[in-house]
Amino acid sequence: MKHTLSPQRYLILLAVMLTVSVGDTMLSHGMAQVGPVSMHHLGLLMIAMKNPWVIGGILLLIGYFASYLTALSWADLTFVLPSTAFGYVIIALLAKFWQHETISPYRWLGITLIVCGVGFVANGPSLTEHPPKPSEQGLEHV
Amino acid sequence: MTTVGVVEKWVLIDAVAVSAIAGDILTAGAMRRIGDLDLIRAKSGISGAAKAVVSSPMFLLGVCAMAVSFFSLLFTLSVVDVSLATPASAAITFIGNAFAAKFFLHENVDKRRWISVAFVAAGIILLAR
Numbered sequence: 001m002k003h004t005l006s007p008q009r010y011l012i013l014l015a016v017m018l019t020v021s022v023g024d025t026m027l028s029h030g031m032a033q034v035g036p037v038s039m040h041h042l043g044l045l046m047i048a049m050k051n052p053w054v055i056g057g058i059l060l061l062i063g064y065f066a067s068y069l070t071a072l073s074w075a076d077l078t079f080v081l082p083s084t085a086f087g088y089v090i091i092a093l094l095a096k097f098w099q100h101e102t103i104s105p106y107r108w109l110g111i112t113l114i115v116c117g118v119g120f121v122a123n124g125p126s127l128t129e130h131p132p133k134p135s136e137q138g139l140e141h142v
Numbered sequence: 143m144t145t146v147g148v149v150e151k152w153v154l155i156d157a158v159a160v161s162a163i164a165g166d167i168l169t170a171g172a173m174r175r176i177g178d179l180d181l182i183r184a185k186s187g188i189s190g191a192a193k194a195v196v197s198s199p200m201f202l203l204g205v206c207a208m209a210v211s212f213f214s215l216l217f218t219l220s221v222v223d224v225s226l227a228t229p230a231s232a233a234i235t236f237i238g239n240a241f242a243a244k245f246f247l248h249e250n251v252d253k254r255r256w257i258s259v260a261f262v263a264a265g266i267i268l269l270a271r
Binding site: 077 | 174177178195243247255260267268
């Protein structure tokens with residue numbers, strides 16, 4: 001049987017991609033406002049924890065971990081990881097259009113390769129079906 | 143900024159990747175054992191689902207491995223260029239995860255998934271340039 005995902009589960013994968021990419025970008029934006037943290041100025045980390053961008057980034061990364069674990073509970077790791085790699089593409093696009101960073105031709109090529117890789121895996125089955133163990137087969141007849 | 147030799151540099155990068163792979167495989171294995179979180183949440187609520195996850199020793203071991211990976215990445219970044227350390231460790235992790243998922247989780251890593259892993263790993267390396 002081919003395991004395909006329901007629209008709700010595709011939304012969970014979309015949440016994984018968006019939360020990690022937007023979360024990382026918000027953390028980067030917040031830490032740029034706070035300034036460089038060195039071993040001699042670790043107190044700056046406490047100031048960073050009061051920055052709204054850093055707080056928002058941490059909340060989004062908690063949401064990322066929750067949705068990532070949810071996805072792993074009904075899909076293979078080798079299905080979830082390439083799917084979520086699309087987050088790298090979102091980070092690059094956010095860097096260009098929000099942070100106004102320059103995207104080199106190499107990066108555009110990298111983005112294209114990741115999109116192709118995600119396309120390959122997204123069309124396949126999401127979960128490996130293992131044959132039931134003998135003990136489980138016995139239970140079915142009880 | 144690289145301040146260590148070639149061998150030490152790749153040992154550090156591999157240490158980051160191996161601990162990340164261990165973290166991914168252990169958490170994925172734990173989630174497989176726990177079962178569909180959507181079903182658990184429907185039956186026991188979000189607190190029941192959270193309890194099922196955090197009471198799994200395999201999950202906790204996976205989180206420890208992820209923490210080791212994070213701190214070894216921090217250390218690696220202090221002696222190896224970020225433009226090499228980050229994409230190299232991410233790409234090795236990606237490819238290593240495919241092998242580990244096949245052998246430890248018995249996932250069906252077919253040709254489609256290998257191609258996907260190769261494309262994504264190459265894409266990550268190019269993104270860092």
